[in-house]
Amino acid sequence: MYKIVRKKSLNPTVTLMDIEAPLVAKKAKAGQFIILRVDEDGERIPLTVAGCDPEKGTVTIIFQIVGATTEKLNHKEEGDSLQDFVGPLGMPTKVEGLKKVCVIGGGVGCAIALPVARELHKLGAEVTTIAGFRNKDLVILEDEFKACSSRFIMMTDDGSYGEKGNVTAPLKEMLEKGERFDEVIAIGPLIMMKFVCLTTKEYDQKTVVSMNPIMIDGTGMCGGCRLTVGGETKFACVDGPDFDGHLVDFDEAMSRGRSYQPFERHAYEEACNLFKKEVR
Amino acid sequence: MPNMRATKNPMPSQDPNVRNKNFNEVTLGYTAEMAVDEAQRCLHCKNKPCVSGCPVNIQIPEFIAKVAEGDFEGAYQVISLSSSLPAVCGRVCPQENQCEGKCVRGIKGEPVGIGRLERFVADYHNEHNALPPKAPEKNGHKVAVIGSGPAGLTCAGDLAKMGYDVTVYEALHLAGGVLVYGIPEFRLPKAIVQKEVDNLKALGVKVETDMVIGRILTIEELKEEYGYESIFIGTGAGLPRFMNIPGENLKGVYSANEFLTRSNLMKAYREDSATPIQHAKRVAVVGGGNVAMDAARTAKRLGAEEVYIVYRRGMEELPARKEEVEHAQEEGIIFKTLCNPVAILPTDVTDTRDPAYGWVKGIRCVEMELGEPDESGRRRPIVKEGSEFELDMDCVIMALGTSPNPLIKSTTPGLETKRRGEIVADENGLTSIEGVYAGGDAVTGAATVILAMGAGKTAAAAMDAYIKGKNA
Numbered sequence: 197m198y199k200i201v202r203k204k205s206l207n208p209t210v211t212l213m214d215i216e217a218p219l220v221a222k223k224a225k226a227g228q229f230i231i232l233r234v235d236e237d238g239e240r241i242p243l244t245v246a247g248c249d250p251e252k253g254t255v256t257i258i259f260q261i262v263g264a265t266t267e268k269l270n271h272k273e274e275g276d277s278l279q280d281f282v283g284p285l286g287m288p289t290k291v292e293g294l295k296k297v298c299v300i301g302g303g304v305g306c307a308i309a310l311p312v313a314r315e316l317h318k319l320g321a322e323v324t325t326i327a328g329f330r331n332k333d334l335v336i337l338e339d340e341f342k343a344c345s346s347r348f349i350m351m352t353d354d355g356s357y358g359e360k361g362n363v364t365a366p367l368k369e370m371l372e373k374g375e376r377f378d379e380v381i382a383i384g385p386l387i388m389m390k391f392v393c394l395t396t397k398e399y400d401q402k403t404v405v406s407m408n409p410i411m412i413d414g415t416g417m418c419g420g421c422r423l424t425v426g427g428e429t430k431f432a433c434v435d436g437p438d439f440d441g442h443l444v445d446f447d448e449a450m451s452r453g454r455s456y457q458p459f460e461r462h463a464y465e466e467a468c469n470l471f472k473k474e475v476r
Numbered sequence: 477m478p479n480m481r482a483t484k485n486p487m488p489s490q491d492p493n494v495r496n497k498n499f500n501e502v503t504l505g506y507t508a509e510m511a512v513d514e515a516q517r518c519l520h521c522k523n524k525p526c527v528s529g530c531p532v533n534i535q536i537p538e539f540i541a542k543v544a545e546g547d548f549e550g551a552y553q554v555i556s557l558s559s560s561l562p563a564v565c566g567r568v569c570p571q572e573n574q575c576e577g578k579c580v581r582g583i584k585g586e587p588v589g590i591g592r593l594e595r596f597v598a599d600y601h602n603e604h605n606a607l608p609p610k611a612p613e614k615n616g617h618k619v620a621v622i623g624s625g626p627a628g629l630t631c632a633g634d635l636a637k638m639g640y641d642v643t644v645y646e647a648l649h650l651a652g653g654v655l656v657y658g659i660p661e662f663r664l665p666k667a668i669v670q671k672e673v674d675n676l677k678a679l680g681v682k683v684e685t686d687m688v689i690g691r692i693l694t695i696e697e698l699k700e701e702y703g704y705e706s707i708f709i710g711t712g713a714g715l716p717r718f719m720n721i722p723g724e725n726l727k728g729v730y731s732a733n734e735f736l737t738r739s740n741l742m743k744a745y746r747e748d749s750a751t752p753i754q755h756a757k758r759v760a761v762v763g764g765g766n767v768a769m770d771a772a773r774t775a776k777r778l779g780a781e782e783v784y785i786v787y788r789r790g791m792e793e794l795p796a797r798k799e800e801v802e803h804a805q806e807e808g809i810i811f812k813t814l815c816n817p818v819a820i821l822p823t824d825v826t827d828t829r830d831p832a833y834g835w836v837k838g839i840r841c842v843e844m845e846l847g848e849p850d851e852s853g854r855r856r857p858i859v860k861e862g863s864e865f866e867l868d869m870d871c872v873i874m875a876l877g878t879s880p881n882p883l884i885k886s887t888t889p890g891l892e893t894k895r896r897g898e899i900v901a902d903e904n905g906l907t908s909i910e911g912v913y914a915g916g917d918a919v920t921g922a923a924t925v926i927l928a929m930g931a932g933k934t935a936a937a938a939m940d941a942y943i944k945g946k947n948a
Contacts, residue, residue: 219692233649239742239750240649264750280649282686412742412751415647415688416881417657417714418734424725429718434883448725451834455727458831459752 197277198232201254206336209261210304211270212246218253220283226311227289227406227438230255231414233280234268241265242411244308244383244437245284255283258307258336264463271471285414286437289406291315294378298324298370299345300363300392302384306337308406309383310344317344324377325349326366328388332357363388364395371399379404382441386453390446397442405441407432409453424448479516482585487592492806496776499661499745502803503567506589506596508548515543517581517588525578526590531930534558536575536590543593552601555594560633561626561929563602563668566595568659569926570797602671608678615639617943620704622689622884625653626925627710627916629672630932631939636679638940643704644676645687650741653712654917655925657741658733660770662777663800666740690887695912705946706911706939709899710932713878713917719762723820724874728754728836732763732771732875739774756871759783760839762817763875764794765922769801771873772809783809784867788816788844788857814844816857818864820872838868880918896921905935906942913939 202214220230229244247256261270272278289312297316301309306327316323325345329335330353342348349366350358359366367380380403382392389405396403409432411421416434423430426443430436488504489495495502506514518540526536534555542551555562571577571591579587617640621632624646632642650656652669677683689695689711698704716731718724735753738744742751759775761768764787776783785804787794790813794801805811819840825832843863846855880897892900892908898921905913915931917923 223692237743237750280686282647282649282688284691285688412734412737413648413657413714415714415883417716418737419716419718419731420734422725429720429725447828448834451828452725452727454831454834455754456752463750463752 197279198281199277200272200274201252203272203274206258207334210258210307210334210336211261212256212258212307213272214249214252214254214256215278215281216253217255217281217283220281221248221253221255222250224248224255224284225288226291226315227308228284228286229408229414229437230257230281230283231285231411232257232269232278232282234265234272235279238268238279239265240280240412240414242285242408242414242433244406244408245311246307247311247314255281258304260304262464263460264467267464267467267471282414286433287435289315289381289404289438291319291321294319294321296322296377298326298367298377298380300326300328300367300380300382300384300388301341302328302363302382302388303330303334304336305384305388305406306341309381310337310340312381312383313341314344322346324370326351326363328352328363328384329357330354362391364391367392368395371396371401376401378402381406386446386450389441390450393441393444393446403441404438405444407437407439407444407449409449410455478519479513481517484517484586484589484592485510485514487589492808495662496773496807499777501665502662505599506592508546508600511543511548511593511596512546514589514593515540518544519580521580525580526575529574529576529578530558531574531926532558532933534575534594539597540588540590540593543597548597548600549605551597552605555597559929560630561672561925562594563598564626564655564664564672565926565929566591566593566598567664567668568924570924572798574926602668609675611678611680612637612639614641614680617641617947618643618702618704619706619708619939619943620645620698620702621708621710622695623647623653623710623712623916623918624651624673624683625655625710625712625916625928627712627918627928627932628653628708629676630929631708631710631915631936632681633676633679634933634936635939636676636681638936640940642680643682643684645689645693646683646685647688648741649685651683651685653710657737658767658770660736660740660774661745662773663770688883690883695884695888695891695909699911705943706913708905708932708935708939709884709907709912709914709918710916710928711881711884711918712928713922714881715879715897716874717876717878718874719817719876721817721819723822723836726820726822726836727834728756728871729820730754730871730873732761732767732873733878735771735873736767736774739778745774745778753778754871755779757781758869759871759873760786760817760867760869761873761875762786763877764789764796764813765875765877766796766800768875769796769804769809771875773804773807775871775873776807776809780871784812784869785809786815786817786839786841787811787813789854790814790846793846793854812841812867814846814857815841816844816859817841817872821866836870836872838866839872840864840866878917878922880921884918903934904938905931906938911942
């Protein structure tokens with residue numbers, strides 16, 4: 197069992213937890229992920245590591261409540277334990293040798309983008325961060341990003357905070373002015389990553405994306421997480437989760453991501469009903 | 477006088493049209509009377525051809541003699557001298573190619589039902605003498621076993637009985653390897669596997685789940701920092717193969733590993749499971765091995781109306797056990813042999829937001845004919861020109877075999893492997909690294925439970941000799 201030592205709500209639908217998992221904390225690097233099960237008979241869900249403290253032996257996860265399992269997870273409190281917590285899985289984000297990078301985070305993807313930005317900052321790279329959210333209420337990790345970015349741009353869809361618009365707007369502006377990065381690293385919803393890649397492709401700007409498909413074991417065994425990258429099938433769990441964004445077939449990834457949508461919606465509704473009953 | 481009836485006692489089974497709608501075990505096992513009767517068919521040959529057919533050399537005539545006397549517990553004791561998982565092997569071993577394949581009674585009629593007797597004896601023991609084994613005195617030496625499938629469990633059990641302090645590392649949340657994620661409940665009830673794992677724990681073996689060796693700890697760290705004097709790698713062959721044909725990444729296309737893992741390990745066959753699985757109407761399973769049969773029969777039980785086995789060679793060449801093929805046929809699985817898919821076809825929906833977009837609609841196949849035998853000794857399938865045809869399907873399951881997982885190889889400098897990632901090991905299981913042994917599918921590529929057990933056993937003996945030699 198893996199104890200929850202800290203729980204903090206970042207916004208109404210996004211929660212941070214520090215989980216006691218000393219061996220994972222010692223090994224996990226930015227870009228890698230873990231798989232957890234909330235309870236016995238629970239499903240296995242992958243979450244990218246949002247940070248770790250090898251000294252305290254804790255791993256930080258940040259998750260958005262999007263379905264039954266994350267709903268259940270959010271009902272666990274400090275001192276409770278998770279049934280399973282496996283990792284670190286996948287390949288770490290390649291940060292060596294990068295001098296100038298644009299890190300783009302969208303929504304809860306910012307939680308995964310942050311450790312990458314931090315690592316790059318620590319290695320002395322010049323980090324430009326573009327963070328995008330739907331509205332002001334959903335903004336997370338702003339101060340943390342500012343602390344490791346030489347330039348920070350906040351975007352909201354409705355303009356309630358920062359600039360109004362998508363993350364691609366300031367990106368396009370920079371690229372149009374002739375600015376170039378060793379890499380653009382984009383982490384967020386598939387649709388955001390797709391449009392970041394369409395934008396950077398025009399300027400031949402190298403772009404890396406972090407994929408988060410459906411998976412079960414996370415060790416290369418099931419192949420459920422397969423993606424088409426440059427015409428070849430890749431397993432996100434062992435070959436990724438980072439890939440050259442210009443080669444990823446995003447339409448296929450989005451389609452595959454919806455494989456179990458009716459089941460997931462039903463399970464989520466059931467979980468909500470259950471918790472409403474309990475809460476009352 | 478032996479019982480000279482030419483046929484085996486038939487195995488009591490659930491009716492095919494009942495069992496293809498539930499996940500309970502298909503075969504029900506012999507009664508004591510049937511077992512005694514079957515045991516009396518054994519001729520007790522002096523040269524014991526059956527034993528030479530058993531990868532772990534169970535003293536078959538001896539245990540059968542005990543059964544014939546009605547001493548079922550005595551029979552169990554004979555088996556357990558050689559095998560640590562008789563309840564498993566009695567169910568999943570390909571006996572027709574092993575012990576029973578060599579049985580003299582098989583020359584004129586059917587061989588003795590050795591597998592069915594083994595299962596009866598193991599089940600009898602579990603029911604009547606279920607005291608957990610006692611942990612032996614520790615000898616003060618630490619060993620690690622990576623992977624808790626048949627090879628790892630056997631190796632760990634043997635080493636624990638010798639007094640070693642054994643830790644088993646398992647990547648998944650449950651121990652058992654392919655016995656829990658691959659082989660379905662209706663063929664091998666998971667309670668049986670759990671019992672074997674519990675017995676190991678009673679012997680003092682520590683089982684650490686959620687540990688992906690290669691990532692959380694490397695082999696080098698296990699040796700240098702954790703002080704394991706010897707390590708056994710039994711990580712199996714978990715990497716699924718695909719055909720690399722168009723449409724393989726459509727929704728509704730699974731590897732057999734994924735389909736079976738969802739159903740078996742994650743219990744997606746249950747109504748209340750948190751893990752989803754597709755309940756398809758028309759399913760094509762590509763491949764002809766035991767895994768293909770398991771996937772097809774699982775799909776049928778999940779409610780499919782028509783389930784096809786699509787296999788490029790003929791019925792004669794199916795690599796699956798005969799019993800599994802027969803069970804599948806009885807349950808209504810349709811065999812489309814001499815047939816090979818060339819493309820998986822999508823629905824004609826083009827709007828990416830439409831829920832029907834990106835799903836399988838069918839498969840395009842070609843007919844095959846058999847030519848000259850290839851390097852495997854089986855006749856090579858050749859495409860019949862102009863034989864393309866299409867079948868409507870809403871689910872396609874690829875059961876084309878698996879390769880060893882590359883994770884250990886890629887994180888263990890100096891560990892030699894072969895073309896498909898099989899770990900190079902000598903006849904004792906020794907790898908290219910001192911003190912590190914390997915066995916089972918990780919070495920051979922996908923094979924059988926019993927061969928993996930045999931390899932685990934051999935390696936345990938070699939690891940014992942290695943540690944004793946080093947400390948002498």
